[in-house]
Amino acid sequence: MGNNNAARRLTIAKAMAEGLSMEMRRDKNVFVMGEDVGPLGGVFGNTRGLFAEFGNERVRDTPISETAFIGAAVGAAATGMRPVVELMFVDFFGVCMDAIYNLAAKQSYFSGGKVKCPMVLMTAVGGGYSDAGQHSQCLYSTFAHLPGLKVVIPSTAYDAKGMMIAAIRDDNPVIFMFHKNLQGMGWLGTVKGAITDVPKESYETPIGRASVVREGTDITIVGLGATVHQALDAAKNLEQEGVKAEVIDLRSVVPLDREAIFNSVKKTGRLAVVDDDYSSFGVTGEVITSVVERDISVLKTSPIRIAYPDIPIPFARPMEQYALPNARKIIDKVMTQMRVNT
Known part of the structure; x- marks a missing residue:
């Protein structure tokens, strides 16, 4: 018999996809939405395999309108769903910041805690690829400065899976940043230290603990x-x-x-x-x-x-x-x- 806890070395992209799939199996309210997250599996590989397993109702490719689909995610979260929405590059936040800061971040506060926003916004950060000023920023502190949002970024595949699971289960909006230099996509290259052993079982990496x-x-x-x-x-x-x-x-x-x-x-x-x-x-x-x-x-x-x-x-x-x-x-x-x- 095989050992379910045997060491498996995964990239961050695969670890994120695994965490997503496990939560989607566990909770029917979890769904994924964004540009090219469906059959393509995400530009950065973090939704690979999800479309084949869950179909287009729960893995939704969207038009190129971040304002529309991130706003829709906030609304879905308000009604009890647990959306995971991808902003392909963090640099694109400018066109949908109202939905992120004035809606998602403040929803619980404005409603006196009656309306929660269990939403994950995952987004790619980081330079080094000659992608210039509109595809290379990090902007950690931009989101960290806004009350109501949690902001995380994994440096290893182990943490990426655990953070994704923890973020989906959190009742607050979580900005889940993943660095292109660590993602493990062949065309990007990756830092070897980011590829780590990842258990098959479900686990959480605590948000807020260094x-x-x-x-x-x-x-x-x-x-x-x-x-x-x-x-x-x-x-x-x-x-x-x-x-x-x-x-x-x-x-x-x-x-x-x-x-x-x-x-x-x-x-x-x-x-x-x-x-x-x-x-x-x-x-x-x-x-x-x-x-x-x-x-x-x-x-x-x-x-x-x-x-x-x-x-x-x-x-x-x-x-x-x-x-x-x-x-x-x-x-x-x-x-x-x-x-x-x-």
Whole structure:
């Protein structure tokens, strides 16, 4: 007999599709809607196999009108359905922001908790492919800034499946961001560390709980999505320089696990935050503030951030790669910080 718990290495795309299919079997109110999510299986592969199993009533290809189908998802959630709707690229949020922020995010508040919005909006983020300024942004903090929304981003296939299941079961609207660089699509390539063992059974990755993915004592490096893997690569190289870096994967931007961040920095005394979203007014600043506001005395040196500069994302590959964060930038910044007060 086969072992149902035998290790299986999946990509994030396959893990997302598996989590979706399991919840669709468990709950008939779960359905998927968006552009090319049907027979094609999603541009990024995260709905593959669903159309063949569930048909066009529960896996709905839509016209190219994000305003229409995301607005429809909000209405469906209000009537007891649990829609999972895809915004193909997060950059397209501008045409449907009213449905996301003024409807989905505020529905429960405006109704005094009587009308819930159990809706998942999954969307692709991240640059590095010369897709230019309208297909390459991350915008984590844009959604994190809006009360009423939960915001998550997995860095591994294991977390992707568990987060998808947790997001679908949540009675609040959840923005489920997946990074193109980690997705596992052949034409995109993928970071090897994102492909992980994924159990066959159903499980939830808790929303709002960060993960310490590497233990260390000298500096805390905080990342999310793709930058977690950059931080891990940097940590391996830093160890050769005698620096033991602790790496935290935020996993969830809202709720933000401020306790995990503070406890790590209290141990290491130093903090670096890595984010491929824009530098100003972003996740990096919020993470740093979480420590400074609580007890600045735990810091031996000033915190540092490595993030995308406040410029539109260039099409030209050399320019884009120059602007993106990477392991080398993390190493250089950390080594500079380690020389302070040592």
